[in-house]
Amino acid sequence: MAATHLMGPVLVVGTGLLGASIGLGLRQRGLEVRLSDPSPTAQGVAQDIGAGTILAPGEQLFPQLVVVAAPPDVTAAVVSRALREHPEATVVDIASVKSSILAALRSDPDLGPDQLRRYVGTHPMAGREKSGPAAARGELFTSMPWVVCAHPDADEESVRTAMDLGIDLGATVSRMDALEHDASVALVSHFPQVAASLIASRLLNAPSHALSLAGNGLRDTTRIAASDPKLWIQILSHNAPQLVGILHGMREDLDRLIGTLEAPSAPGALLDLAELMAEGNAGRARIPGKHGAPPQAFGVVTVLVDDKPGQIARLLADIGAAGVNVEDLRMEHSAGHQVGMVEVSVVPGRRQELIDSLTNIGWKVVQ
């Protein structure tokens, strides 16, 4: 039973995927967790999977921390009630937008400045394809970013408590103000989400002979277009102002590109295309690498493997035996594959060595 910074008890209000996962993770670390959800089923399932025990109606509880894990559009109201019902507790929310919620709380007639001091907005950047308490996992936040957005008037003790929550759950905790956070997630999360949807929408009426030529390029750019619309609609509408600015910038580039491609032999057309590609290269290169390290170009080794159980395991066992760490691994998915191709990324210094040792023991190395 791991030691925790939090003392508890912790009240989790809203026992969906994230709320139940928080309860489960804290219980696994030995803290007292109580649960509350408007849906009897949701809080019942959460209790059954061990995320905590349901708070009885009218029961008196003096939690150290209340975690509001409600949908974005009701979060402010639930936080407001929690601040009033638990005058000693720190209250945090975990919605993926922060400014609109803080604004709603500041303009809440039922809340005094003293009460608002105990509120700290946070955003754990973790999730799953599935939703609901049955999908909860105590390790969901392990090593994932957890942003703490303390407003200027927040008690330092409450901020500390909010950070302890993320730390106790194994997350990588950082601090930003609400606007910084919303601008950041608009760019690195909400913008790619809508962009992927815009790209995938073009496939709706495509002939299947075209789609049969799809490779990893199309697959990667559209993967998150498969996301569940329900939550995203709330997120996008709550963070609309931040997102719109980015989309205006994209539209300017898109208009420029369309103009160029409508007269591809006009003077300067090729230069325009070169600039677009170069800007894309430079922007892509700014994304940090694994472990938040500066972006690094890994050496890629592509190996042919039979598409049957154990082959990739054999390959990686041989790589491990060579003492080389796999920084990334991709499986080639072009339609028509019978032989699998596996792209293994390693630190550039070890690439040739790995190619040699794999070739020596009979692997077909493509690159």
Add this chain to the structure above:
Amino acid sequence: MAATHLMGPVLVVGTGLLGASIGLGLRQRGLEVRLSDPSPTAQGVAQDIGAGTILAPGEQLFPQLVVVAAPPDVTAAVVSRALREHPEATVVDIASVKSSILAALRSDPDLGPDQLRRYVGTHPMAGREKSGPAAARGELFTSMPWVVCAHPDADEESVRTAMDLGIDLGATVSRMDALEHDASVALVSHFPQVAASLIASRLLNAPSHALSLAGNGLRDTTRIAASDPKLWIQILSHNAPQLVGILHGMREDLDRLIGTLEAPSAPGALLDLAELMAEGNAGRARIPGKHGAPPQAFGVVTVLVDDKPGQIARLLADIGAAGVNVEDLRMEHSAGHQVGMVEVSVVPGRRQELIDSLTNIGWKVVQ
């Protein structure tokens, strides 16, 4: 030495990555391959790596097949010369755009209809980050799509020869007409390429605290934005008409989205967002799965692994031992990771079984 459908000799004109890889692959299968490139260095390197032997100046050769592997903007001229210099040979090109090249050949005053009958446009959909003959690999085309675009007047024998080239190199050969091909690659290849560049361009001036929150969503949507501009500029300008139509469609969706987000509380705004997301879901779902099979939703099992050599190998060895085939594998790359997370995709029917057996032998399964 594998049997081949081609008889040879095969003359490869242009010994860059693709030309040299074709020569190498055909040599490995025992065919006679001759090489020619305006750059003495390029054809010298190609010969050194075993892609064939350099054609001596003025030497008489009667090839069965001439493969023109020149850059798109000179391909038509090189094909035209090859058709005239080798009156018995089938001449194919491998440029990734087909209509503009066919149009140029049809309007070539030096070419008669009899000569054009021996031309067949093709497009092997394979490549590498690196270019040049030194990066050539004989297996580069294994299981990759290779589209044959025969024009209506092409000899059936020449079409057969063109298809034999792809088959002998282990590719998955299919037939389309040139316009179908160009429309298809505009959608599944050229459009995602420029879209990824448009997304990545937005990161150019982003604050680093924003980029530190980047997850796999942003990484996947921008991965191909790292592509080398040189070749792409030619491809995009040659296929501009096909690409522009798709970009106009994207701009309409983008304008609608911007309008919606500028008034997120207007009636119908949430419905508009829901429609965009739903269209993205539906478009994404149309991309075929592995082996060209219909799209399939795989069961995903996420496992925590220590980030050191051999761990993923151990995991996959245990999966192989359980007799479950790995359909796809992704490594979680959120900045800040110290523990690695590996997402393993398996056929849904085996998911729970795999989770159980992995958990039994001590793996931390997150989902």
